[in-house]
Amino acid sequence: MSENCKLSNNERLVLDVLGRETGPMSAYMILDKLRGSGFRAPLQVYRALEKLIGMGRVHRLESLNAFIACSHMSCEKIGVAAFVICERCEHVQEVCDDSVSLFLAGLAEKTNFKASKTSIELRGVCDACEKA
């Protein structure tokens, strides 16, 4: 938590871009948004993303190859979250309650597995889009 506060310049820039956007962004979308701030190569984005993900301030959506700012300012239990992704409106809801961590703990126990990273993603249609 002490380390979470100090972001490098590039990390700050990337996190700000993700924070302004409501939906997920690919690394290359982020790069394009930051060309005005001097970014020129994908690696600048990927390096910042790696750090931010390590801090729990950004999550990677595996099924989209995209990234999104943590909706909790920073996940305490890093990696224990589920993402509900609407394919119509691109809205992503992050769910981090006990049911998620209990399910994952149960699954790990049942398979005698030590999980270091987890990914739960649901793709479909959100309530708002379904009604519209």
Place this chain on the structure above:
Amino acid sequence: MSENCKLSNNERLVLDVLGRETGPMSAYMILDKLRGSGFRAPLQVYRALEKLIGMGRVHRLESLNAFIACSHMSCEKIGVAAFVICERCEHVQEVCDDSVSLFLAGLAEKTNFKASKTSIELRGVCDACEKA
């Protein structure tokens, strides 16, 4: 289920390659295995994979950009499976029990979401590797 039996030539070839391998394979690994059978382009693999996934006979591992044959000969409830992936030995265990479908159903209900596709993946170290 009636459609599941009739595979096209290319689908058969791709499924056989995946069936012979114990671990996950990328599309390009599959392509290389099938050059001897006349495959020349990635699209031949991707098209077959798309169909096989639709039939539930192959699963895509989002966190690996790789594919694996269904360990059940064909998942009845397509897409409702969890994958436990060892990063040391590459072994993948497919879990399809009620706890998985109940968890997903609960999550969907809680978020008023209609899920059409789901992905649950745990990355870490399996029991065998941990002991070794």
Place this chain on the structure above:
DNA sequence: ATAGATATGTTATAACATAACAATAAACGT
């Protein structure tokens, strides 16, 4: 036969991600 549907082949290109190396800048003990 022939029309429509399905499957396949081919080339090119888009989209996503990392390797390798060079240069700077910040942190730290002396």
Place this chain on the structure above:
DNA sequence: ACGTTTATTGTTATGTTATAACATATCTAT
């Protein structure tokens, strides 16, 4: 302040994953 270490940034090139667009062939039903 000083040199040493560590972290950060910049740059070029390349590797990896996936699809678009178009051409051809095969199958199926009438």
